[in-house]
């Protein structure tokens with residue numbers, strides 16, 4: 001019989017419900033405990049509930065923790081998990097700033113424990129289909145792409161009802177939402193070279209940016225745009241929360257808001273996934289974590305690998321502040337003197353990147 005990994009969820013708020021639902025459909029893992037200072041939330045999640053991660057880790061024999069608390073808690077919770085020697089899955093955004101992100105990654109690497117960022121967007125099946133089509137050469141060499149990100153929850157006096165804390169974030173749309181599209185661009189087209197970003201706000205009820213348009217380059221060969229706002233639902237509605245187009249030398253891939261994928265004008269893949277969150281991407285991300293932990297294989301979004309996506313977000317905000325295009329290397333060099341996509345041969349765990 002294969003071993004079932006014993007997991008503990010840390011943070012039992014809005015999004016953790018999607019995590020729990022995903023875990024419940026993964027046979028190789030079981031959530032045996034949960035921690036949240038609001039202990040009634042933890043009680044609804046697992047047979048054994050705790051007011052703090054410290055207490056949970058002290059009392060439980062766990063193989064991994066799933067951190068679904070907000071970004072300001074990530075460093076201390078990762079440090080705690082490292083002390084308890086468990087594998088770690090941690091939600092995005094990885095950290096509030098570049099220095100903290102590096103500290104988290106270095107802390108995990110030094111421990112030689114498995115550490116993966118929960119970045120579920122690239123696990124949406126329509127992006128996996130597009131990835132396969134590009135790899136098989138169905139559209140020839142990619143030239144350009146565009147992603148639209150849309151939701152209608154940013155209007156009115158009380159926007160973002162399900163996550164009201166979003167109203168108070170100084171940096172909102174890129175850090176919380178477009179980070180997913182940036183990561184998908186990294187997944188599909190490789191390392192990002194530069195970003196030029198513009199952003200703003202329409203609704204006086206919130207603090208940060210709630211529309212943004214990003215222009216990205218991937219070396220000399222591929223460029224793209226990511227255009228996001230939260231003032232209008234996509235039409236028709238669907239799990240993509242927007243749509244995408246990818247142009248190559250020999251054809252086009254279109255991803256509709258329904259999740260259907262077209263090769264030129266022909267339907268190439270029909271989205272019939274109805275379970276879980278947005279194409280069952282949370283469960284797919286969790287299943288990848290479990291498979292990699294059990295089989296000792298690299299994660300797609302290791303801490304070190306994900307620093308590239310994280311640097312792109314930092315570059316976007318610097319671009320907005322300085323009204324110019326920003327090279328990702330300038331973010332990385334200025335802060336650490338080391339490239340985020342360069343694996344560190346000193347630690348096996350740092351090879352967990354597709355770059």
Ligand SMILES: NC(=O)c1ccc[n+]([C@@H]2O[C@H](COP(=O)([O-])OP(=O)(O)OC[C@H]3O[C@@H](n4cnc5c(N)ncnc54)[C@H](O)[C@@H]3O)[C@@H](O)[C@H]2O)c1
Nearest residue numbers: 010011012013014015016035036068069070071091092093
């Ligand atoms: N990948 C996605 O698609 C996606 C979507 C939504 C949110 N998220 C991310 O999920 C994370 C959580 O977001 P949310 O909307 O669920 O937030 P939330 O505020 O609803 O939930 C966070 C929970 O963590 C608890 N908490 C706070 N400090 C804690 C600590 N030290 N130990 C244990 N629990 C603690 C809070 O009491 C709360 O119940 C954020 O990082 C957010 O960006 C990801």
